[in-house]
Amino acid sequence: MTTIVLERQPLQSAFTIAPEREQTNTILQLTNIAKSYDHKSMVLNDINLSLQEGEFVSIIGQSGAGKSTLLRCINRMIEPSNGKIIFDQQDITSINKRAMRQQRAKMGMIFQHYNLVSRLTVFENVLHGRFGYKSTMQGVLSIYTEEEKRLALSILEKLDMKDQIYKRCDQLSGGQKQRVGIARALVQEPKLLLCDEPIASLDPNSSKVIMDHLKEISQSMGITVLVNLHQVDVAMRYSDRIIGLRKGEKVFDDIPKQLNQLAIRNIYGTSVDELITE
Ligand SMILES: Nc1ncnc2c1ncn2[C@@H]1O[C@H](COP(=O)(O)OP(=O)(O)OP(=O)(O)O)[C@@H](O)[C@H]1O
DSSP: OOOOOOOOOOGGGTTSOOOOOOSOOEEEEEEEEEEOSSSSSOSEEEEEEEEETTOEEEEEOOTTSSHHHHHHHHTTSSOOSEEEEEETTEETTSSOHHHHHHHHTTEEEEETTOOOOTTSBHHHHHHGGGGGGSOHHHHHTTOOOHHHHHHHHHHHHHTTOGGGTTSBGGGSOHHHHHHHHHHHHHTTOOSEEEEESTTTTSOHHHHHHHHHHHHHHHHHHOOEEEEEOSOHHHHHHHOSEEEEEETTEEEEEEOGGGOOHHHHHHHHSSOHHHHHTO
16 A cells, blocks of 8 residues: 555644654543443443553453443543543543533544545545534534645545545445545544544455554654554554453553463453454
8 A cells, every 4th residue: 555644733834744743742641430321330440541642552352341432431422420531731521511622623533434424525524524623603604714625635645535535425435434534533633533443344455554544643643543443463463552441441551562362361251262263
């Protein structure tokens, strides 16, 4: 595949070289995050986690372990029942809706089923990523500046999607749809990308393209990527760090090399061989 180089830059200088970034700043800090949907059983229990700028981190765990719930608690699509979330140096668990909207604009989200508007074009879907920066009226009327359009175009070009911009999204392949999803998230100029099973609906080739893009985004743009995955081998290949969840508890948090047989059994309650033959 074509290697892309994406740089995180302010909107007005989307075509200039990004400055060198420190890789050591904490962008997200979760303290004692807990979630119960029914006020009885806990889906997440006492999760403590910190992510650094530019880090690529995967969350693995059995179906129902709480991976999606955790991701959605981070941007408060789901309200945590307890705990504190510091994002970009602000406590986002104690801010009002308006302030949360501003913070959420800095968190891009990528979904398994893409969440695109099928009847709209690639370009229109990508521009929707700017909604968080607009007044309701501007959003409803789809008023975008020339700078925003240039930014959307440059991102689509880097994702090898420039030839498709006028196509309706329902005419795209799954891999192309996911690249539109990534472009829509990037046009937000996010500091954090939350990816909820981004390759679960894709074939192996398209999955590789998407994972390569996500990795490139974290490395060259300094954007932190947090991705839920079902595939342990993919998590090991791409991640700087892997989080293992089991029944809502964090039972592993380390570099991929440390994810040995014992750790796998601890996360999944099964061996690597059994996972591969699944
Ligand atoms: N809106 C909801 N209301 C009630 N229970 C929910 C809700 N969403 C998820 N759950 C429950 O919370 C638990 C964790 O679900 P979650 O989707 O976070 O797990 P997951 O690890 O992402 O699973 P999968 O890999 O299958 O997507 C499950 O038992 C699920 O049934």
